[in-house]
Amino acid sequence: xxxxxxxxxxxxxxxxxxxxxxxxxxxxxxxxxxxxxxxxxxxxxxxxxxxxxxxxxxxxxxxxxxxxxxxxxxxxxxxxxxxxxxxxxxxxxxxxxxxxxxxxxxxxxxxxxxxxxxxxxxxxxxxxxxxxxxxxxxxxxxxxxxxxxxxxxxxxxxxxxxxxxxxxxxxxxxxxxxxxxxxxxxxxxxxxxxxxxxxxxxxxxxxxx
Ligand code: AP5
Numbered sequence: 218x219x220x221x222x223x224x225x226x227x228x229x230x231x232x233x234x235x236x237x238x239x240x241x242x243x244x245x246x247x248x249x250x251x252x253x254x255x256x257x258x259x260x261x262x263x264x265x266x267x268x269x270x271x272x273x274x275x276x277x278x279x280x281x282x283x284x285x286x287x288x289x290x291x292x293x294x295x296x297x298x299x300x301x302x303x304x305x306x307x308x309x310x311x312x313x314x315x316x317x318x319x320x321x322x323x324x325x326x327x328x329x330x331x332x333x334x335x336x337x338x339x340x341x342x343x344x345x346x347x348x349x350x351x352x353x354x355x356x357x358x359x360x361x362x363x364x365x366x367x368x369x370x371x372x373x374x375x376x377x378x379x380x381x382x383x384x385x386x387x388x389x390x391x392x393x394x395x396x397x398x399x400x401x402x403x404x405x406x407x408x409x410x411x412x413x414x415x416x417x418x419x420x421x422x423x424x425x426x
Contacts, residue, residue, distance in 0.1 A: 218297040218298075218321055219297055219300075219319065220298070220321060220322055220425075221299075221300045221324070221399075222301045222302075222324050223325045223392070223405075226273075226333065227336045227381075228326045228327065228333055228336070229326055229328070229417060231245075231249075231250075232414055233410075233414070233421055234299045235349070237418070237422070237425075238299060240422065242296055243296060244293050244296055244298040244299070246285070246299065246301065248284065248302045248305075249302045250301075252270060255284075262284060265280060266280065270375055273387065274387065275305060275306065275391060278308045278312070282308075282309060282312045285303055285309075286316060289318065300313075300320075304395060305391065305392045306392065306395075307394055310395055320404065322405075322425065323395075323405045324408055324425075325396055325407045327407055327410055327411075329411060330385060333385065334385075336354065338376065338381065339352040341357070342370065342373055343363035343369070344370075345366050345367075346368055348368075350363075350364075355414070
């Protein structure tokens with residue numbers, strides 16, 4: 218299974234992708250996680266990407282495409298994968314097609330801006346294992362501590378209000394055109410992501426089976 222999860226920032230792509238990869242034994246490839254790891258390790262890519270990410274802007278296509286191709290060359294991708302947060306522009310989608318990777322389905326997770334802003338502003342992420350929590354929707358047992366690995370939970374720099382507005386605007390102008398791109402290829406399934414995590418997961422599995 219080779220899938221793309223498409224959707225606005227904070228709609229729940231990462232949360233649902235983690236459950237789907239567990240169920241089917243797939244690999245989750247989050248370009249956001251790969252970039253944050255590069256920033257943490259202080260690589261050249263990390264240095265170049267940081268200023269775009271902190272402002273909520275997209276990292277330039279050439280950097281992202283090279284990073285993704287490198288990740289897709291790893292052996293574990295033969296199990297099948299979910300691309301979470303890629304592609305985000307038409308040139309990225311075209312580069313993926315031209316690389317010969319055949320995607321089975323594109324799942325669009327959709328929710329209102331009010332729901333998304335509530336989710337992003339309360340999100341907390343584990344600095345060690347990348348587990349995702351929410352201060353009210355999915356609180357950790359102990360405030361600031363990851364339930365899974367005891368790592369520190371932090372608020373991402375791009376979950377500040379100014380960056381959130383910018384990310385939502387960029388989604389509308391640069392990423393939303395992909396809905397039409399994949400609909401025209403008869404690959405897109407749209408899921409109402411405004412519901413509970415259990416319900417969105419159930420609907421996602423039904424859409425895949
Ligand atoms: P990235 O990390 O991909 O961020 P994003 O797409 O903005 O998505 P998020 O991770 O913010 O949200 P999500 O949809 O995964 O939601 P989550 O599951 O966490 O990218 C970050 C940056 O990297 C970009 O801004 C850009 O600079 C750069 N970048 C990455 N990829 C790129 C690319 N391809 N091209 C160029 N630049 C790129 O959920 C959010 C919160 O809601 C959580 O707290 C969660 O607990 C809660 N929640 C989730 N689902 C539910 C639910 N159903 N009910 C209640 N709460 C829920």
